[in-house]
Amino acid sequence: MTKYTVSADEMEQIALGGAFLGTGGGGDPHIGKLMAQAAIAEHGPVRVIDAEEVANDALCVPVCMMGAPTVMVEKLPRGDEAREALAQLETFLGRKADALICIEAGGLNSTIPFAVASATGLPLLDGDGMGRAFPELQMVSFTMHGIAATPMVIADEKGNSSVINAISNQWTERLARAQTVQMGGAALVALYPMDGAAMKKGLLRNTLSLVKEIGETIAAERKAHRNPADALIARLDGRRLFTGRVVDIERRTTGGFARGKATLKGIDADAGRSFALEFQNEFLIARDETGAALATTPDLICALDADGGLPITTEQLRYGLGVSVIGLPCDPQWRTQAGLDLVGPGYFGYEQGFVPIERLREAV
Amino acid sequence: MTKYTVSADEMEQIALGGAFLGTGGGGDPHIGKLMAQAAIAEHGPVRVIDAEEVANDALCVPVCMMGAPTVMVEKLPRGDEAREALAQLETFLGRKADALICIEAGGLNSTIPFAVASATGLPLLDGDGMGRAFPELQMVSFTMHGIAATPMVIADEKGNSSVINAISNQWTERLARAQTVQMGGAALVALYPMDGAAMKKGLLRNTLSLVKEIGETIAAERKAHRNPADALIARLDGRRLFTGRVVDIERRTTGGFARGKATLKGIDADAGRSFALEFQNEFLIARDETGAALATTPDLICALDADGGLPITTEQLRYGLGVSVIGLPCDPQWRTQAGLDLVGPGYFGYEQGFVPIERLREAV
Numbered sequence: 001m002t003k004y005t006v007s008a009d010e011m012e013q014i015a016l017g018g019a020f021l022g023t024g025g026g027g028d029p030h031i032g033k034l035m036a037q038a039a040i041a042e043h044g045p046v047r048v049i050d051a052e053e054v055a056n057d058a059l060c061v062p063v064c065m066m067g068a069p070t071v072m073v074e075k076l077p078r079g080d081e082a083r084e085a086l087a088q089l090e091t092f093l094g095r096k097a098d099a100l101i102c103i104e105a106g107g108l109n110s111t112i113p114f115a116v117a118s119a120t121g122l123p124l125l126d127g128d129g130m131g132r133a134f135p136e137l138q139m140v141s142f143t144m145h146g147i148a149a150t151p152m153v154i155a156d157e158k159g160n161s162s163v164i165n166a167i168s169n170q171w172t173e174r175l176a177r178a179q180t181v182q183m184g185g186a187a188l189v190a191l192y193p194m195d196g197a198a199m200k201k202g203l204l205r206n207t208l209s210l211v212k213e214i215g216e217t218i219a220a221e222r223k224a225h226r227n228p229a230d231a232l233i234a235r236l237d238g239r240r241l242f243t244g245r246v247v248d249i250e251r252r253t254t255g256g257f258a259r260g261k262a263t264l265k266g267i268d269a270d271a272g273r274s275f276a277l278e279f280q281n282e283f284l285i286a287r288d289e290t291g292a293a294l295a296t297t298p299d300l301i302c303a304l305d306a307d308g309g310l311p312i313t314t315e316q317l318r319y320g321l322g323v324s325v326i327g328l329p330c331d332p333q334w335r336t337q338a339g340l341d342l343v344g345p346g347y348f349g350y351e352q353g354f355v356p357i358e359r360l361r362e363a364v
Numbered sequence: 365m366t367k368y369t370v371s372a373d374e375m376e377q378i379a380l381g382g383a384f385l386g387t388g389g390g391g392d393p394h395i396g397k398l399m400a401q402a403a404i405a406e407h408g409p410v411r412v413i414d415a416e417e418v419a420n421d422a423l424c425v426p427v428c429m430m431g432a433p434t435v436m437v438e439k440l441p442r443g444d445e446a447r448e449a450l451a452q453l454e455t456f457l458g459r460k461a462d463a464l465i466c467i468e469a470g471g472l473n474s475t476i477p478f479a480v481a482s483a484t485g486l487p488l489l490d491g492d493g494m495g496r497a498f499p500e501l502q503m504v505s506f507t508m509h510g511i512a513a514t515p516m517v518i519a520d521e522k523g524n525s526s527v528i529n530a531i532s533n534q535w536t537e538r539l540a541r542a543q544t545v546q547m548g549g550a551a552l553v554a555l556y557p558m559d560g561a562a563m564k565k566g567l568l569r570n571t572l573s574l575v576k577e578i579g580e581t582i583a584a585e586r587k588a589h590r591n592p593a594d595a596l597i598a599r600l601d602g603r604r605l606f607t608g609r610v611v612d613i614e615r616r617t618t619g620g621f622a623r624g625k626a627t628l629k630g631i632d633a634d635a636g637r638s639f640a641l642e643f644q645n646e647f648l649i650a651r652d653e654t655g656a657a658l659a660t661t662p663d664l665i666c667a668l669d670a671d672g673g674l675p676i677t678t679e680q681l682r683y684g685l686g687v688s689v690i691g692l693p694c695d696p697q698w699r700t701q702a703g704l705d706l707v708g709p710g711y712f713g714y715e716q717g718f719v720p721i722e723r724l725r726e727a728v
Contacts, residue, residue: 162526
């Protein structure tokens with residue numbers, strides 16, 4: 001049944017791949033990695049299983065962090081909040097979970113479920129609900145398959161918790177977000193409890209394996225003193241958007257989002273040009289000097305340090321930093337009308353329509 | 365067992381008395397009265413029982429509205445949210461409630477529980493948790509007796525709800541308040557589930573009977589073309605603070621409170637003097653022209669229309685309105701250090717210390 005197991009050492013690659021698919025947001029997977037490594041040292045490796053191995057009546061539950069990842073790095077989790085959230089959800093439902101799910105394949109939430117899986121002994125499904133990171137809890141493939149986010153449990157490190165029941169996943173987001181803010185800006189949650197049959201319809205498959213492979217590629221390329229950009233583009237059917245150096249950065253925190261825009265001057269093959277990266281937690285639009293979109297959400301806009309080759313989050317953008325920016329096609333479900341309604345540029349308030357990355361001519 | 369029953373007609377007196385003990389806030393009991401009258405017409409009168417009649421292991425549950433009462437008047441409840449909140453709490457606890465409690469004896473929450481009691485057939489205890497109205501959910505005698513506000517259910521008219529479990533009643537207030545705001549500013553809740561033994565320690569006794577008696581007194585005095593102020597002062601060991609006409613009113617809504625200050629010019633025996641009423645939802649401090657406090661929270665500051673004799677809420681204060689302002693001693697528990705920590709002037713941000721109403725010389 002077990003597809004493979006993940007050791008404490010292998011969490012390094014998972015965290016690296018998760019940072020890349022975090023598309024600039026989703027939070028640094030570092031804290032989750034440390035939690036997972038501590039759990040694995042105590043309870044043993046994590047079993048990753050294939051969706052088809054799960055019975056149709058099994059209970060599958062995503063566990064994740066909600067809130068501002070920047071807060072999580074300072075307000076350290078006590079360590080057992082996610083397990084506590086899961087346990088409370090199990091009590092509410094009157095049954096035990098059979099498998100865990102990563103809600104997103106990028107950022108902090110690509111590592112935290114490993115900690116819970118190791119501590120509980122539950123297997124983790126090879127897949128997730130986004131194929132990347134997104135900022136709000138209704139932005140998952142599960143929503144498109146009619147799976148309810150509630151009953152959902154939200155728990156903080158102090159011992160406070162709630163069981164939410166809402167009429168829609170958007171309402172769940174509103175009620176949970178308000179509590180997350182009161183809980184200090186970050187909380188742990190267990191949500192979208194679903195049976196195996198629903199999971200098989202909604203899960204974006206094999207994305208944990210992809211996260212691991214991306215992490216391994218980045219590590220191997222760096223070891224060979226190559227920037228991982230070319231290898232990742234080849235592996236992931238990506239496009240090089242541009243390489244540039246940050247010359248200006250605007251940031252503002254409004255409506256619970258870290259919004260902003262980085263302006264970059266092209267370097268190397270892009271010398272003489274200029275570019276912009278607009279973000280709301282994640283990178284959402286990349287533009288050239290004419291304002292034309294090079295890539296837009298829900299396609300993935302991923303940034304690597306042009307020198308060291310490590311993934312860059314929006315918080316790390318600073319004057320003078322050189323970045324290689326890569327575009328990747330998102331899961332096809334996100335390009336349907338239902339997908340674009342949930343996570344397209346319009347949802348985030350941009351007038352810009354969605355531009356599939358494939359429409360771009362291959363640059364350099 | 366039944367102390368007395370309350371008919372649809374008698375809800376008029378309950379609402380009148382509740383408006384008086386609302387001390388300017390707590391919301392107009394009108395909507396709750398209409399809900400109770402509709403329920404009584406369909407399901408029959410409400411049985412009011414004495415605390416001593418309840419078994420020590422019985423489950424007693426307060427039900428009430430939470431949020432801005434001004435919102436509730438525009439965003440009408442669907443009608444069954446409070447019953448739904450109660451039912452969800454019963455499901456969570458795995459047992460049925462045996463009796464209902466009014467969380468406050470003033471304002472909207474002095475009438476809403478009658479609607480739930482009639483619809484469910486449950487008796488309503490003769491008592492409450494405040495002996496008046498206060499703006500936050502931890503401001504109840506139950507908190508002083510170590511009774512937890514959670515598990516608490518909060519429900520809106522759309523069908524959203526949460527079960528909150530918090531580490532303190534102050535944390536319950538924070539988490540529930542944030543959800544109330546998201547739910548549109550008003551929600552219905554069932555909270556402080558307690559057994560009969562705890563209820564007997566915490567309940568402020570016989571306050572529903574007092575509400576009814578105050579309402580009957582106001583109605584009788586008005587019928588006899590007398591302002592009810594003198595009769596209420598005599599019955600309630602009160603003090604006449606002043607009679608004046610509103611000459612200025614400042615209002616601001618900050619931190620979820622309706623804060624403000626009314627300036628009044630004395631009339632009748634108080635001609636030539638001036639006064640101020642400061643409020644945060646409820647009237648919290650009455651001052652004379654020197655700034656000296658005539659009465660402070662937690663003692664009750666109640667206002668009657670100087671002409672018609674009806675209770676006045678802070679929203680009704682307007683230029684030119686004549687009001688008779690009466691001070692009443694609060695329940696002795698509120699004057700302990702624990703009580704003043706919860707609801708004294710300091711909690712509301714005033715430098716003014718608590719001034720027991722009895723220290724005032726009897727004016728006019």
